[in-house]
Amino acid sequence: MRPFSLVQPPTLSDLVSFLARGNGQIALLAGGTDLYSLLKDEIVKPEVMVDLSPLKELAGLKQEKDFLRIGALTTINDLASSPIIQKNFPGLKQAAQSIGSPQLRNVGTIGGNLCQRPRCWYFRDPLFLCRKKGGARCFAVQGRNKYHAIFGGGICNIVHPSDLAPALISLEARVKIVSSGGEKEMALSDFFSPPSVSLRQENKLQPGEVLTEIIVPNPSPRLKSTYLKFTERGSWDFAVVSVAATAEIQGRSLLKPHFVLGGVAPIPWRLTNFEKMIEGQNIQEKMVAAAALEALKESRPMSENAYKIDLAAVLLARAAMSLISR
Ligand SMILES: Cc1cc2nc3c(=O)[nH]c(=O)nc-3n(C[C@H](O)[C@H](O)[C@H](O)COP(=O)(O)OP(=O)(O)OC[C@H]3O[C@@H](n4cnc5c(N)ncnc54)[C@H](O)[C@@H]3O)c2cc1C
Numbered sequence: 467m468r469p470f471s472l473v474q475p476p477t478l479s480d481l482v483s484f485l486a487r488g489n490g491q492i493a494l495l496a497g498g499t500d501l502y503s504l505l506k507d508e509i510v511k512p513e514v515m516v517d518l519s520p521l522k523e524l525a526g527l528k529q530e531k532d533f534l535r536i537g538a539l540t541t542i543n544d545l546a547s548s549p550i551i552q553k554n555f556p557g558l559k560q561a562a563q564s565i566g567s568p569q570l571r572n573v574g575t576i577g578g579n580l581c582q583r584p585r586c587w588y589f590r591d592p593l594f595l596c597r598k599k600g601g602a603r604c605f606a607v608q609g610r611n612k613y614h615a616i617f618g619g620g621i622c623n624i625v626h627p628s629d630l631a632p633a634l635i636s637l638e639a640r641v642k643i644v645s646s647g648g649e650k651e652m653a654l655s656d657f658f659s660p661p662s663v664s665l666r667q668e669n670k671l672q673p674g675e676v677l678t679e680i681i682v683p684n685p686s687p688r689l690k691s692t693y694l695k696f697t698e699r700g701s702w703d704f705a706v707v708s709v710a711a712t713a714e715i716q717g718r719s720l721l722k723p724h725f726v727l728g729g730v731a732p733i734p735w736r737l738t739n740f741e742k743m744i745e746g747q748n749i750q751e752k753m754v755a756a757a758a759l760e761a762l763k764e765s766r767p768m769s770e771n772a773y774k775i776d777l778a779a780v781l782l783a784r785a786a787m788s789l790i791s792r
């Protein structure tokens with residue numbers, strides 16, 4: 467690991483003033499569950515590490531009339547065990563509970579989860595200088611690509627590893643971003659950047675900016691949500707494919723459905739053509755399974771990962787049936 471200096475700003479305003487001064491290559495440190503391994507492998511080589519943990523103002527949940535505000539430093543465990551999340555957002559609770567191990571959930575934060583870097587083994591291996599790290603080629607194209615993208619790939623074929631991102635997008639969450647110039651908000655679905663837009667970075671954060679809050683609209687009484695995740699191992703693991711689903715339920719119909727896939731694309735992948743096919747229909751398992759397979763025809767699997775299409779179809783159908791039965 468390369469040496470770096472450590473800075474611990476006591477307040478958010480100290481943090482953004484420090485970031486505004488430049489100060490060389492900076493890395494923001496939250497729980498460190500992802501960042502430390504990137505440092506050890508010298509995939510990221512900051513000159514300055516800015517520890518966010520003193521910023522207690524960025525931790526915790528705040529219930530307001532129309533929104534739930536979740537501070538970026540809220541741990542995944544605090545999220546999963548919050549009575550508000552357990553009562554109003556079962557899909558988000560399932561996603562949080564599916565992450566890593568208890569130790570990891572005690573330390574890892576929601577902000578770090580959304581900003582974590584890809585798990586592509588060529589990206590994580592210091593010996594491979596692939597396109598994402600400034601090299602000339604994507605090694606996954608002719609190499610091992612079992613866990614890579616079936617949607618939205620091409621120049622880089624990572625999948626976004628976050629479990630919370632699909633769940634939060636299905637709930638139409640927004641994010642607050644703060645810099646010395648002020649604050650701004652955007653839909654979480656717009657926060658992520660595909661490789662065709664920004665190859666080296668997976669989100670739209672600019673230098674000097676920090677993610678401070680996730681804002682989730684309070685659900686209508688008829689809104690149901692679920693999160694299903696397929697992993698290769700029974701113990702902690704990243705999603706091979708996951709589905710976050712929300713909809714308002716009317717009899718056996720799904721209204722305003724949101725189906726967002728994880729583990730299949732460089733960004734959380736909303737399957738709007740599937741939503742259109744099933745919205746307002748009398749939901750039956752065979753019908754949704756057929757619609758899912760039809761919608762997944764737009765995927766572009768690589769040499770080793772066409773199996774993800776079948777997995778996604780099964781999870782989409784199960785998620786739709788699960789919403790109806792809740
Ligand atoms: C063994 C293991 C298992 C895991 N399993 C899962 C899993 O099943 N599902 C899953 O989704 N993830 C998983 N992860 C990934 C991830 O480490 C955690 O989900 C965790 O939430 C990351 O949060 P952190 O606070 O530790 O982030 P850190 O490691 O501190 O930071 C991660 C990245 O986000 C940036 N960052 C952090 N906070 C902010 C902020 N507020 N503003 C801007 N940038 C920020 C950092 O600069 C860094 O680049 C796993 C990781 C490990 C090591």
Ligand code: SF4
Pocket residue numbers: 584586587588589596597598599603604605606607614621622623624
């Ligand atoms: S998928 Fe992206 S990160 Fe992985 S080898 Fe290809 S360019 Fe690199």
